[in-house]
Amino acid sequence: MDLLEILKNPIIAGILASIACGIVGAYVVVKRIVFISGGISHASFGGIGLGYFLGIDPILGALVFSLVSAVTMGMVSRRTRLSEDTAIGILWAIGMAIGILFVYLTPGYAPDLMSYLFGDILFVSSQEMILMLILDIIIGLVVFLLYKELLAISFDEEFSTVAGLPTERLYLILLCLVALTVVVLIRVVGIILVIALLTIPAAMARQFTHSFKKMMLLSVLWGIVFTQCGLWLSYLLDWPSGATIILVAGILFLASFFALQRRRHV
């Protein structure tokens, strides 16, 4: 009972995180926007630093910064002559540099800095969980309303443009969903490791289905498996929770990948 009391918040937070990363991760994987998602998550560190500097909740700073960097990266890579991966690389580093500078300029000690970088699900607060829930609801609602549009642009953006969809705006909306997911995941695995939860559950799910809807659902479920196993292990062994979750996910993914690969070849 005692144990459950201690782990209640982290368990719920793990589930909330899995919902966001499962839904949005499915798009990240099939639309191949892994790199830009990594850029958005790292650039959000600028917001963490700004939060410390202004004395507001760093998570709110990260929310604003990740949304701004999502839109900026999307626009720069679409509208300018800069190639997409170059634009992402530049903005990725600028965002982090801003964060480091703000942390440096903030007088005194920056508490919890490591937990934003690497996650610390065991000490997630109720307030943070409410924010995660709200973001989950927003993400779910947007995907529900724009399901056919987002699937269309993920499959073939050029055709969708010709068919009359506002593809650039939809792409920016998708990147904003990634930005919101980053914020949901920061407390769980930290901005450095966010990309793992955006890709591994979805990649895992993709091995078992040819339906995009099922892939989303499965990837939420795999996310739950990964976070709960990782959480439990990290509690037992007293290991850092973020890294443990990722390693559980990574090992299970690689094992299933090679097992399926072998079965296909035999």
Add this chain to the structure above:
Amino acid sequence: MTEEIIKLEDVWVYYDGVLALEAVSLSIKQQDFLGIIGPNGGGKTTLLKVILGLLKPNRGKVTLLGNPPEKTRKFIGYVPQHSLFERDFPISVWEVVLTGRSGQRGMFRQYVREDKELAHEVLKEVGMIDFKDRQIGKLSGGEQQRIFIARALVTEPKILLLDEPTASVDTSMQAEFYDILERLKQRMAIVLVSHDIGAVSTCVNKIACLNRRLFYHGSKEISPEELEAVYQCPVDLIAHGIPHRVLREHHIEIKNKNAKGKS
């Protein structure tokens, strides 16, 4: 009634500083079945992008049904050369075809019965209705091609635009492919772009040659000199004046000759 569907007036395009299209003028009307041929790198894809409004010309004017293409391009049924999708993209044939309705249906709305009936109809039209629950990546190149035609048709287009449609289709399936086009040309204008002269001349009724500049021919007749001016090398002319049925039977031979002609 011959409504003008696509009109290009003196269009110039520089692509990365290189002149890709030079003084191109073109008019496509309702009943036209135009084949545009030209060597690789001759500006075919650029021309299509200009027509689709994906690329703004540096000079000149493009109108689609009397409007700028961004406004009216949803009346084009576009069949891209090879859709750049991943082979294991988790999507069924049915869902791919329905994406053709996404622009018509409007944002935030789900597909309605009308969309599904249309999707059913066009899948029958291209003979792929039995494949509707299959994953798109599991189909052969020719089958995928037919799905992409269905996806273009489901938009209820006034004109069908095909980019190198035979590139990924094996020879045995090309005849069926032309049968589909034969039927469709009764209902809409068709523009077919290819580097394969044999492919173009099978069923078109007008031909234009494109190599940065566009040489437009009112009919299927092109003189060898004109063709050589475009390809800038000797070309065997093979398809003119031959009735379609004979041509289909000799298809392999034609392909061979064609390859020889371009080498």
